[in-house]
Amino acid sequence: MAELVRRQDMPPPGGYKPVNYKRIPARTFFNGWTMIGGYLAMTTVAASLYYLTCKKIHHDEIENRSAMFAIKPLLLAERDREYLKQLGRNREEERTLMANVEGWKVGTWYGEPIYKLNTDDELVEPRIQDYYVHAKRREMARRMNLEKMS
């Protein structure tokens, strides 16, 4: 066992290299002032584009609104005629439906009107449930956007 030589780990000849602790910053393309200036320039360009788009959209909205106002009388006139026709049909439907009921008066609850001070000259428009009372419930639900409601 005498020829066994024990060798200890030692530093390499000339010693260890110095520890690399020097900071290596990333390469800088712009300094601070350039970045602030670039930010301002980009913001200016973007804001002006935004302004132009806003103007265009507002113009389009106004044009659409103007077109709708122009055809509103036509649609309203047609709607009024159809509405009055439907009111008449509803009245006749109620008359045939309640024909066998003793003492029933059309448009009233056994002769008692909805509004006592209302003159006949004034048209009291029925609420939508009354307007659709002789139709299927689905039709009313469609009109009132309640179709998806269970």
Next chain:
Amino acid sequence: MGITDETYLPSEEELTVTEVNVSGPVLKAAAHHLGNACLNENNEFMLCRHELGDPRKCLKEGKAVTNCALNFFRQVKNNCATEFTQYVNCIDRSSSDQSFLPCRKTQGVFDKCMFDKLNMCRPAFDQYARVQVHHTDRPRPPVEGPAVYPDAAPYLPEGVDKPPAKYGARFHWIW
């Protein structure tokens, strides 16, 4: 319910006229020219409808509106059918909300035809979004003034001295 036998409703014959049987994009495409061609009728009808608030009392004006629109569409059909159909197609298919923006070229063609053959100009883009001034012969309906109650308590006469309250305020947390 609510419409009694005494309520006046016009008969079917009174309410039946030839309606303008066209679809939405057609109306949208023709809107500006239509508004210009039927300006007087439209304003008269809308004023009547707003003042009286009763669909039965503005039937005559409404029929005039529909008649004028019918005549307008007949004129367009007789003179500028191709250009108008092209424009309507563009309005219908270029966007989901029938916008005017993508259809300026076809609009220009249509406007040129309308100006050449019918001498109708496209009004300003916001013409009908402005306030409309309309002169009419229809008398103004009576305006209901503020309510007057004969048994209302009279005001204190002038020059009456108003001494401070003898026992302070009613509400102690307000001062």
